[in-house]
Amino acid sequence: MDDLRETFGEVISSYSRAEALEDGVLVDVSAIAKEAGISFPVALTRAVWDKYVEVPPRVIGQDEQGRLWDVLYMFRMAIPQGPNGPELRYRLHVRNDNRDQIPPED
Numbered sequence: 001m002d003d004l005r006e007t008f009g010e011v012i013s014s015y016s017r018a019e020a021l022e023d024g025v026l027v028d029v030s031a032i033a034k035e036a037g038i039s040f041p042v043a044l045t046r047a048v049w050d051k052y053v054e055v056p057p058r059v060i061g062q063d064e065q066g067r068l069w070d071v072l073y074m075f076r077m078a079i080p081q082g083p084n085g086p087e088l089r090y091r092l093h094v095r096n097d098n099r100d101q102i103p104p105e106d
Contacts, residue, residue, distance in 0.1 A: 017043065027053075029068060036072040038079075044071070052094045060098055067094060 020026040026043040033042035044053065052071055055062045071092060078090035 029072065032065075032068055033072050033076075036069065036076045038072065038076050042072070051096075052092070056096050058098070059096065062095065070094070 017026065021028050021043065025046055027046060027049045028041070028043050030041045030043070033040075048071075053064055053068045055064060055067065071094075074090055074092045075088075078088055082088040082090075
């Protein structure tokens, strides 16, 4: 830690995970993640929650619990195939309207 201070100087500001959860910037989904086989704490950003978990108005046949499960389960399935590093990307189709078509892959 002292090496970091020597290189970068004193910390000007910090924002903890706990503060982000309290502010609503992060949404703790650790309990459901555990059910999906993920043993570490998991939080989604508010943007991810709003776009992929929250069900848009007038969309039928969807609920938040099911959508959250899909996000976490697909994440869990992607972990063994992903690279060892700070980022893991995976595809997930989330229906945000009442159309039945799945968009083509890029």
